[in-house]
Amino acid sequence: MKVIATYNIKGGVGKTATAVNIAYLAASDGYRVLLWDLDPQAAASFLFRVRPKVKGGGKALIAGRRPVDDAIKATDFDNLDLLPADFTYRNLDLHLDSERKSATRLRSLLVPLRREYDLVILDCPPSISLLSENVLHATDLLLVPLIPTTLSVRTLEQLTEFISGFDGKQPQVLAFFSMLDRRKRLHREIADELPVKRDDVAAVAIPALSAIERMSLQRAPVTAASPRSQAARYYRDLWQEARTRSRLDQIAIRAS
Numbered sequence: 001m002k003v004i005a006t007y008n009i010k011g012g013v014g015k016t017a018t019a020v021n022i023a024y025l026a027a028s029d030g031y032r033v034l035l036w037d038l039d040p041q042a043a044a045s046f047l048f049r050v051r052p053k054v055k056g057g058g059k060a061l062i063a064g065r066r067p068v069d070d071a072i073k074a075t076d077f078d079n080l081d082l083l084p085a086d087f088t089y090r091n092l093d094l095h096l097d098s099e100r101k102s103a104t105r106l107r108s109l110l111v112p113l114r115r116e117y118d119l120v121i122l123d124c125p126p127s128i129s130l131l132s133e134n135v136l137h138a139t140d141l142l143l144v145p146l147i148p149t150t151l152s153v154r155t156l157e158q159l160t161e162f163i164s165g166f167d168g169k170q171p172q173v174l175a176f177f178s179m180l181d182r183r184k185r186l187h188r189e190i191a192d193e194l195p196v197k198r199d200d201v202a203a204v205a206i207p208a209l210s211a212i213e214r215m216s217l218q219r220a221p222v223t224a225a226s227p228r229s230q231a232a233r234y235y236r237d238l239w240q241e242a243r244t245r246s247r248l249d250q251i252a253i254r255a256s
């Protein structure tokens with residue numbers, strides 16, 4: 001089982017849009033996928049039409065009083081399950097903090113899922129917190145959407161520096177440009193130059209496309225609703241890159 005997280009300290013950069021599309025594409029390739037919506041805003045749960053409610057809330061899950069299995073819901077798509085968010089997730093930091101080994105609690109919670117899933121995708125809220133630290137410790141591949149600006153490049157450097165200070169396992173980082181607007185010179189320059197300079201920046205960038213914005217109206221990943229669209233093509237390229245980098249291509253597909 002591999003774990004991929006979409007993460008950025010910044011909000012509104014395309015984390016959820018990426019998580020739902022990668023989850024759908026992986027599931028349609030036959031991987032058994034669980035998408036865990038860790039954001040109290042519950043946007044991923046909304047997009048998959050799953051009610052954002054976890055019995056006992058985030059506290060019971062983190063404390064292990066409620067097995068993670070119990071809170072998992074099916075989606076409308078084969079091989080794709082969802083662990084919905086809940087508004088109580090706004091306090092996940094507090095609940096994590098009261099655990100022993102508070103930075104690796106999430107990783108422990110994922111262990112029993114190894115038999116059931118090939119891939120767990122974590123959709124994170126925008127923050128840098130104990131929850132994000134947990135995500136970094138639990139993840140094999142961190143997908144970091146970046147808006148092409150000089151400040152976002154700095155954010156990436158800060159993130160990779162933070163991760164390089166970890167003892168033991170460190171997640172691999174794959175940043176990619178999101179909401180790229182090629183009409184803007186600065187966007188073009190940054191998006192063309194950085195992937196050449198840095199191996200942890202993907203060659204594929206996701207442009208700003210209205211089909212992606214419309215996902216919240218259709219309440220479905222664009223890769224499922226409009227598989228022939230330009231948007232779907234870009235997400236498929238990103239999924240291929242993520243699949244290779246996370247070594248998921250070496251996992252035999254067991255789903256039927």
Ligand SMILES: Nc1ncnc2c1ncn2[C@@H]1O[C@H](COP(=O)(O)OP(=O)(O)OP(=O)(O)O)[C@@H](O)[C@H]1O
Binds near residue numbers: 011013043125180212
């Ligand atoms: N490439 C894109 N082109 C156009 N719109 C996009 C693109 N990616 C995301 N959006 C839209 O921008 C908004 C924010 O995207 P999204 O929810 O994926 O960001 P996020 O990083 O998860 O935000 P948050 O930090 O609030 O969780 C959404 O309305 C989404 O549909």
Ligand SMILES: [Mg+2]
Binds near residue numbers: 015039124
């Ligand atoms: Mg989000």
